Amino acid sequence: MKASGLIVEYNPFHFGHLHHVKEAKKKANVDCIIAVMSGSFLQRGEPAIVDKFHRTKAAISSGVDIVIELPYAYAVQSSELFAEGAVKSLAQMGVNSICFGSESGNIEPFLKAYTVIEKNKPDYEYALQKQLNKGDSFPVASQKAYQAIDLTEIDLLQPNNILGFSYVNAIKHLNLPITPLTIQRIQSGYHDQEIDTHIASATSIRKEFMTNGFSNKMTSTLPVESLQQFKKYYQTAGEIHDWEKYFPLLRYQVLSQEPEQLSTIHGVDEGLEYRLKRTVKQAESIEHWLSLIKTKRYTQTRLQRCFVHILTNTTKQSIQQFIGLESLPYIRLLGMSKTGQSYLNSYKKNVEVPIYTGLNKFNKTALHLDEKAQEIYYTSLPIPIQHSLKKQEFKLPIMDE
């Protein structure tokens, strides 16, 4: 059996994702779709709206065959490291292709962009460094560096294009036997705030839910299994997760830690610890705090990732041990369908690292960062609910009924 890989967050799983799963099966001509999914906190430095267990269940019920977790050490990172972790873990699961969504649905420009950048590497890097030294943020600096080398194939300021390009880049760079594929996204843009059709972006669905709860507009955008899981989580937890709910804890963490301690946290660089300590005293909410810290150099996304690492107290040292590895140290299997089970049965002898399911004393050390992130993720909820939701950690993998 052949498998194709998707790199996902499913925050939440919507009709656009369903379309992607179906199209990927066709395009890659495979029976088995393996999704590597971020866990508690996401690439843009935000808590997932519902927990990873309910998002896994939604995916498995909607046609995804295997869901594995992208370890925290890669999930809350710049697109480059995020892509590296995701692509490596899919490679370890034996996929022959990786299929991502893009505006054009055409893989050529991504491949061409890779060739252009490789050919002009010194010029690109010189231009990039020049802009960074001028105080530009990374996305702006790299955009200007692309212009400097006349890269016009794709618009690399578009978040989805950046991610897509990062996947291609990682596959090529790591020299993996994986074909990159892309499928055209139906919805026009990632930043869309309005829901028009039943295919809507995750951002607009979250926004609609925050404002109007389970409105017709909101519920019409989710496949029935995904809506069911969303509702189930909402009923159990009593709320969904958003940054503001973590503000008291994050603020307390920065108030209580000394600058020297803060500077050991992953992402707290270049004296950001002092800026954090100074601004926390006035901050009245996460949004307000971000507006107090934000400068040309620090994008909101970068600051939010930083906030996640402070919240989870994740040090540079603990991330460092994951960087530059040839393969990920483990696979965390969150869920699978019957097809996924068959695939795994035949393929797992080729997986050279341990495949972990439920948390137990044998894998506790390896899964430490992921477990901690999950624990901290739940701290926005009442304590008895935290205790009850935590039990899901021990009951994996989630199986399709």
Next chain:
Amino acid sequence: MKASGLIVEYNPFHFGHLHHVKEAKKKANVDCIIAVMSGSFLQRGEPAIVDKFHRTKAAISSGVDIVIELPYAYAVQSSELFAEGAVKSLAQMGVNSICFGSESGNIEPFLKAYTVIEKNKPDYEYALQKQLNKGDSFPVASQKAYQAIDLTEIDLLQPNNILGFSYVNAIKHLNLPITPLTIQRIQSGYHDQEIDTHIASATSIRKEFMTNGFSNKMTSTLPVESLQQFKKYYQTAGEIHDWEKYFPLLRYQVLSQEPEQLSTIHGVDEGLEYRLKRTVKQAESIEHWLSLIKTKRYTQTRLQRCFVHILTNTTKQSIQQFIGLESLPYIRLLGMSKTGQSYLNSYKKNVEVPIYTGLNKFNKTALHLDEKAQEIYYTSLPIPIQHSLKKQEFKLPIMDE
């Protein structure tokens, strides 16, 4: 002008305290009473019920002439270090006597106990160590050591006697030109839980307030100025401080820190970090958590002090710089009456360390631990209220109107 010193927490200031202030003036034959008061967190490892500013105001309005703050580094400590800090700071303020409350009102047994212990030091220390090695808590072990050297002068298991003895011990040990005096407490015991007369213990007053709010029973125990400050704080803050309000933050701190980080915290010794990490996962409240950690070796008070240091993220290193100093590095003046002002005007040339009042950029480093403790103390309140109460830090000393 001559001054006598009191060592206080005023949690809250009640009729027993008023009686003590009046009697101390007579017994010491002085015009000026100087109280050294714990700030945000108290010797038994608890947050003060209302903030130090309102407690200072109550004291100054009720006959205390000068209130200085016992630095955090001494305030949340075993009776020995607590006494050392308090006695030294009063000595630096030039008091000729220190007057504490005791069951008997007789200073002789305290002086005699000091002599007996000094004379039998090796035997005492041998017996103490033996009991500690057996796993006894410090209070139990020292009680047994007292028995071993036939110390029968005073019952050193009584909290007030322990503190009184620690003051005498510190005065003698440091060879200070201070006469220890004691006044008989009117109320029978520190642990009393019932309010019978209008002189009641602080413990029973807090208990009555927690259960019945501003009942007649409760309000009848506080001098009018103290009641006024209590009510004022309650109206501003919307609540009073108790341990349970800090549970989410304390729990989060222990969840997010690694054992190695926890072990840098003052009071986290002998592998307690692992016990804390293990038990926090089940804990549903501070009280529940304490019951899960408590053993023969760790008294509740010791654990509570530990909780305070974890909450404020106070490291062993930051406390260490205060230990073994000949004098305290600064005096923090919280408030004074007209008499206190005259005393200070004439005496301050003799004070060899800086006298700080309002927080400002010149004293910020020195007052760091106290400021941080105050900041963390307020974290149980809504954020806009924290911002408003914090302003008091800059408007010192509090003066009697």
